[in-house]
Amino acid sequence: MRYRKILKQYFWLILFLLFSAGSAVFNFLPGQKILANFNFFLFELITFLPLMFLLVGLFDVWVPKESIERHIGAEAGWQGFFWVVLLAMMQAGPLYGAFPVAYILSRKGASVRNIFVYLGVFSCLKIPLLTFEVNFLGLQFTLLRTLFSLPLFYLIGLLMEWQLGENYKVSDGK
Amino acid sequence: MTILIILTLCCLLLSLLFDRQKTMTGLQIGWKMFLNMLPALLTILSIVSILLYLVPQESIVQLLGAKSGPVGVLIAGLVGAIALIPPFIAFPLAGILLSKGVGYSVVAVFVTTLIMVGFVTIPIEIRYFGKKAALLRNSLSFVAALIIGLLIGLVL
Numbered sequence: 001m002r003y004r005k006i007l008k009q010y011f012w013l014i015l016f017l018l019f020s021a022g023s024a025v026f027n028f029l030p031g032q033k034i035l036a037n038f039n040f041f042l043f044e045l046i047t048f049l050p051l052m053f054l055l056v057g058l059f060d061v062w063v064p065k066e067s068i069e070r071h072i073g074a075e076a077g078w079q080g081f082f083w084v085v086l087l088a089m090m091q092a093g094p095l096y097g098a099f100p101v102a103y104i105l106s107r108k109g110a111s112v113r114n115i116f117v118y119l120g121v122f123s124c125l126k127i128p129l130l131t132f133e134v135n136f137l138g139l140q141f142t143l144l145r146t147l148f149s150l151p152l153f154y155l156i157g158l159l160m161e162w163q164l165g166e167n168y169k170v171s172d173g174k
Numbered sequence: 175m176t177i178l179i180i181l182t183l184c185c186l187l188l189s190l191l192f193d194r195q196k197t198m199t200g201l202q203i204g205w206k207m208f209l210n211m212l213p214a215l216l217t218i219l220s221i222v223s224i225l226l227y228l229v230p231q232e233s234i235v236q237l238l239g240a241k242s243g244p245v246g247v248l249i250a251g252l253v254g255a256i257a258l259i260p261p262f263i264a265f266p267l268a269g270i271l272l273s274k275g276v277g278y279s280v281v282a283v284f285v286t287t288l289i290m291v292g293f294v295t296i297p298i299e300i301r302y303f304g305k306k307a308a309l310l311r312n313s314l315s316f317v318a319a320l321i322i323g324l325l326i327g328l329v330l
Contacts, residue, residue, distance in 0.1 A: 005207040016220040020328055027224040030227060037223035043262060045215065050184045057204025058189050061196045074324045082213035092178050094260070096295050098217060100207050118312060123290045123315075126280060129261050137272065137285070141330065145282060148325045152318040159314060173210055 048093035056100050071108035074166060076111065081154060085113040088121035092129075098122040099173060105169035113157035114171060120153035214298050222294055224259045231258075231267060238284060247327075249318055251278045254287030255312075258294045280327020286319035299323050 007014075020038070024030020072080040072087075091098070101122075102115050110118075125146055133142045161168075189197040234257070238250050249285065261266070268281050291312050299308040 006183065010216070013213065013238040025310035034223050034227045037226045038220055040260075041219040041223060042216075049211075049215075050177075052215070053204035053208040054182055054201065055185060055204075056207065057202070059200075060186055060196070062189065062198035071185070071229045086248060095289070095292055096298055099299065100211070103207075103302055120315070120318075122288065124286065127290070131330055132261055132265050133285075137281070141278070141326065144326050144329055145286065145322060149286075149318075149321045150190065152321060156311070156314045156318060160311060162308065163310060168307070170302055171304070172252050173207065173298075 003150075007120045029139045034086060044094060048097055052093060052097045053100060056104050059101075060104050063108065065108045069106065072105070072110045072114045073109040076114070078138055080111065080114050084110070085125075085150070086119050089127050091122055091126050095123045099170075103170045103172055112161040112164055112166060112168045113154075115157075116160040117153050117157040120149070120156055124149050124153075178280040186311075198230065201217060211298065215302070218294055226257075226259075229314065231263075234267070235270060235274070238271055238280060239274055245322065246277065246280045247283050247323060250284040250323070251287045251316060254319070255282045255291040255316055256293045257288060259288060261289060264288050267272075277327060278330040279323045283319055283323030286322050290315040290319050 020031060020035040022028065023035065028079070057137075070076065072084045088098075091101075098119055102119060105118065106112075106115055130146070131144055133145075178186050189200065196286055211253070217295070234253060236255060238246070239245070239250060264285060271281050271284070272278070296312065298312070302308075303311070
């Protein structure tokens with residue numbers, strides 16, 4: 001029963017790997033290029049995601065609910081915005097890595113508004129990304145984008161909270 | 175990246191030092207969540223690899239450079255929203271666009287939608303946030319990205 005479930009979950013992936021293996025054997029160039037793309041994503045996934053989840057797990061057992069509620073909860077106000085922006089900026093990795101963090105934050109009592117501010121800042125303003133952006137698009141471009149983004153993220157947070165209600169919770173992704 | 179590894183290891187070490195039991199519980203929680211996300215994520219990434227092959231970088235450059243003005247901005251937004259291009263490819267690509275004379279607003283909209291809106295990862299986002307929240311967040315981010323791009327275009 002359990003194996004069947006696993007097989008079902010990974011069905012497409014197995015198909016994909018068979019296709020890749022076939023491409024390698026028969027020298028099918030498009031297949032090899034696709035596999036190269038996949039390896040690229042896979043590398044990002046296996047370097048960032050385990051670290052991310054490790055931190056999330058430790059965060060879960062060590063950080064008490066009260067402290068999250070106090071700092072980025074519904075009553076936190078502007079300081080809450082500041083803390084959540086700071087937290088999100090210090091992270092790295094692709095956006096899907098932020099989802100489990102959002103779940104933990106939500107469970108520990110972060111306000112709906114701040115969770116979506118967190119997602120916005122994580123996607124756009126994390127420091128590793130910004131350094132990269134400065135290199136290729138210039139300091140002026142990066143600073144302007146940051147400056148225009150922050151108020152909009154706050155606005156998105158407000159709108160999301162208004163639409164979803166204050167009692168909205170992020171689920172564990174099952 | 176190196177900083178993240180060092181930081182994580184430091185946290186782990188400190189945690190082990192203070193409380194082994196608690197650390198193990200934390201690791202288990204993290205590991206379970208990881209396994210939980212893995213199949214959907216691998217599926218999506220394999221599909222994206224195929225898409226990335228079907229739509230090569232040159233055609234993206236061509237597509238974005240073809241039209242300027244409102245139409246160009248809109249195309250840039252749509253391409254950015256659909257594509258899942260990692261930042262270390264996207265920023266050099268955006269740099270190329272700028273050097274080819276493509277407007278700042280087009281490039282800014284492209285970059286911002288690319289990193290804020292995740293069309294292909296929406297299935298995963300729905301599992302965490304629910305359909306309504308995921309769709310709403312992506313739509314609002316799309317609008318925000320358009321605004322950011324247009325503002326940058328006005329200033330630069």
